[in-house]
Amino acid sequence: MTRARSAIRDDASADALSTEDGPAAVPSRVAFHELESQLKARRLPAERIEAIREAFDTAERAHLGQFRKSGDPFICHPLETALILTNIEMLDAPTLQAALLHDVVEDSPMTLDEMRKSFGAEIAELVDGVTKLSRLAAQPQQSTGAEAAALPSQASVYQAESLRKMFLAMAQDVRVVLIKLADRLHNMRTLDALAPDRRHRIALETRDIYAPLAHRLGIDSIESELNDLSFFHLEPARYRRVSYLVAARLTERETGVREALTTLTETLAEQGYKNVEISGRTKSIYSIAQKMERYREIGRDFEDINDLQAVRVVVKDVQDCYGVLGIIHGMWRPLPGQFDDYIANPRETGYQSLHTTVVTPDGNTLEVQIRTADMHQMAEYGIAAHWRYKEGAAGGEFDDRIAWLRQLLDWQRDVIGAQEFVDQLKHEILVDQVYVYTPKGDIRELPAGSTPIDFAFRIHTDVGYGTAGAKVNGRMVSLSYTLKNGDTIEIIPSKNEKGPSLDWLNPDLGYVRTELARSKIRHWFRVQERSESATRGRQLLDRETRRLGVQLDPQRLATLFGYQTADEFILALGTGQVGVNQIATRIAPPKEEPETIQIRPSSGELAVNVPGLGPTRARSATCCRPMPGEEIVGFITRNRGVTVHRSDCDSVLNEDEPERLMDVSWPDFEQKYPSTVVISSQDRVGLLRDITTLVSADQLNITGVRDRHNADRTVTITLTVEASGLPQVSRMMSRLEDLPGVINVYRTSPHGKQRKG
Structure with a gap:
């Protein structure tokens, strides 16, 4: 017995149950014989029918022992799928093979690679496109609490991802x-076998996604049935x-319509139109319900609907269409x-026909549709009518008809979420379209209301970014103007590069209706905000460099703060994710318990780590006065031991005897260091008192x-203090900047030279 997957899939097509003891699927052979008969009747070449039979045999083996919730063998479902395609004249052999195989990868051990080896890449790609995403991380059979609450969300995400994959x-x-x-x-025809909640979910998705998609592709026969079945279940x-209401109305009019058909047939024959097909057509229940809703909004009712039933006349050529109309x-x-x-002005789906409504002798109204046989094929089967069992599909006209599909690839390149992708699909692709012209006469298709x-x-x-105004048909219009079919649009560019306005994103103002435009505008503002934040971050870093008198390496700071690149760190600084005050603290070495070494800060002494010696007393260079947090280097003097300089000190950079330089580092214990700060302020009474009080409160020795x-009535105060390191100096400088009248505070060398940033 063929091994089958045991999971019951949560989708309309997932009604297969695995069993080891199911009866042989004899009805499947009968159904395939029907498919085969239809293909032969349409004169499909024998070798292609044989290829389709091979696909059926593989599918039958793969689905052996699997049954739908209705109790039918599962193989009946792919067979019915292939029959539906045949009935809409989709006679492309690879398509029919893929239809028969479309659930095999999902419901049997056969892999996509195995299918590719057996049937070729073309069929495997078609099957893969229809196959839903595999659930590698299967949901638990029983879940409680938070897990159970999360399942609907997980199912929604899974469904959105599967839809995106298919589209x-x-x-x-x-x-x-x-x-x-x-x-x-x-699946909609057999939906009754499912539980009510699943019926509702599948019917809703069918109404919102699949029926509008059939409409965009011009497949009226499938669109009408999908809409009616969705309506029935929802x-x-x-x-x-x-x-x-429809049945009662048609019963009343049955005799009159039959007489009208007879009269029309006889009259056309008398006028020489011998090979004319005349038939009656009743509108779908869903479309009538929609029209009733529109009529109700304008104060009309069901009795005012004139086109419940129509007469369809199919003639030889376009000339006969207008002749029959007369x-x-x-x-x-x-x-x-x-x-x-609609012959001279086809619908966006490619639909062509003449429509007229007349009053018959009994006083009833009758809609008449007149078209050629080719137009009828296009009306009923849409894009499928472009495929024939003869080699290939249609060329340029076909490509024009499905140009809107290319938008899907553009959206994918924007890397939007699956649910957002589906929402855009509903609101921009699967809605009515409006056709407008560029000034050069090129046609552009947009969602209605654009x-x-x-x-x-x-x-x-x-x-879009440079739009300042617009002309429609040569006249200036508001940017919130609603485009109409046939409009010629000219965009007036801005004279400067100010970019879009935030008002465009306000839905109450009506400037933008499509998600494509909204997403591009939001992207522009995100980029601008990022650029402005980066600029602000660089300014803050430069300012802190000047304040502290320290050479701050952005990449080193990025590493210290846990960012991969300097740009990421600067952006974080500009957006406030990293505070400027954190820089001095982070670059200073960590503090540990005090060591026994004693130094005298007032004498210019400090302690540094010397390789091989550990903490050692040294002198602080008066030219640069280094502090913890700054890169330092030792210089071996001739009779005063080691003097410590900043590594970017001019004395070090210009040293003629580099062999006297040595590596040193800051010790891990706290010590005091002299630091000189310059304060520029408006001159006022009590300024010096305020400064000294603040410094003393920070426990710094002046x-x-x-x-x-x-x-200019300003005063410059140079203050020398003893501090434990840059963090303490930075905090003091920040507090000094907040004093009334203070203009600027920065750290300098003892000789009055501002530190280079």
Whole structure:
């Protein structure tokens, strides 16, 4: 017995149950015979039918012992999927093979690589596009508490990711979605076997995603059935009410419509139109319900709907379409404003036909649709009509019809989340479209309700950023103007590079309707904020360098603060994630318990670590007065031992005897060091008192004070203190800057030279 996966998948197509004892799937052979008969009737070459049979045989073995919730053998589902595709004239052999195999990878031990070896890369890619994401981390069979609460969210994320995967595959090969639409249609036909909550979820997804997708692809036969089935499961009471109204109305009109069909057939024959197909057509329940809703909003009711039933006339060529139209208008009175020429002006889906509504002799209204056989194929089967069992698909016209799919790849490149991707899909792709022109006459397709700004971003991101105004059909319009079919749009660029306005993101102002434009505008502001934050970070670092008189290496600081690059650290500084006051603390060495070595700060002594000797008494160079946190180097004097300089001190950089320089480092215990700070301030009474009080409160010893009164009524005070290191000096300087009247505070050398940053 073929081994099968035991998990019941949480999706419409996941109604397979694994069992070891199921009956042989004899009905599958009968169903395949029906498929084979249809393919032969459509004159598909024998070798292609044989290839399709091989795919069926593989699928039958893979699904042996698996059953749907309805009790049917699972193999019936891929067979029905292939039959649906055949019925919409999708006779491409690889597509039908992939339809038969589309659940094999998901529901059997067969891998995608094995399928590629057996059937080739083309079919394997189609199957992979339809196959949902595999659940490598399977959810537990039983969950409680927080786990159970999280499952719906996990399922939602999983479903969004699977939809994104399918749509991106569809952008590469539209046959993927044709298989998926057929797959979903059969699942909707058998939805009654599922639990109510799953029926509702699947029906909602079908209404929001798959039915609009069928509409965009022009497959009316699948769109109508998907909408009706979704409506039936989502709003059963309303569905029954609308069905009753329609049935009662059609019963009343049945005789009149039948007589109209007979009269029309006879009249066209008398006028020489022999090979004409005439049939009746009733609108779908869902479309009637939608029209009832629109009518209710304008104060009209069900009785005012004129096109519940229509007559479809299929003729030989376009000339006959207009000829038959003239005959019909001669027979019955046309209703004013109820004529549409979709031959001259096709719909966005490629649909072409003539529509007119007339009043028959019994006083009833009747919609008549007139089209050629090719137009009828396109209306019923949409993009699938471009495939024929003869070699290949259609060329340029086909590419134009699915150009909107390329947007999916653009969105993927923007690396947006799966749920956001699906939301954009619903609101921009699977909605009605508006067609407008560039000044050069090129057509652009946008979601209905789009504005000139949306148009600008569809042309190019930089055009959107530089938009200052817009002209529609040669006249200036507001940037919140709603574009209409046939409009010619000219974007007026800004004379400067100020970029978009934040007002554009305000939904109440109506400047932007598409997520594409919104995401580009948000990206611009994120980049600007990042640039401004980086600039602010560099300014703060430069200022702190000047204040402390220390050479601050951004990469070293990035490492100390746990950032990979200097740019990341500077950005963190500019956004406030790292405080400027933290720099002095972080670059100073850690403090430990005091050592026994004694030094006299007032004499210029300090302690440093000398390799091989440990903490050793040395002298602080008067030219640069190094402090912990600064890179230092020792200089061996001829009769005074070791003098410690900053490593960037001019005396060191210009030393003629570099062999007298030695490596030293700061010890791990606290000691006092002289530091000179310059304070520039407005001259005022009590300034010096405030400064000395603040310094004393910080427990720093003042060893010297000098002041200089300037002609501009400012005063410069030079203050020498003994501090434990840069962090203490930095805190003192920050507090001094907050004193009233203080203009600037910075650290300097004892000789009055400001430290280089």
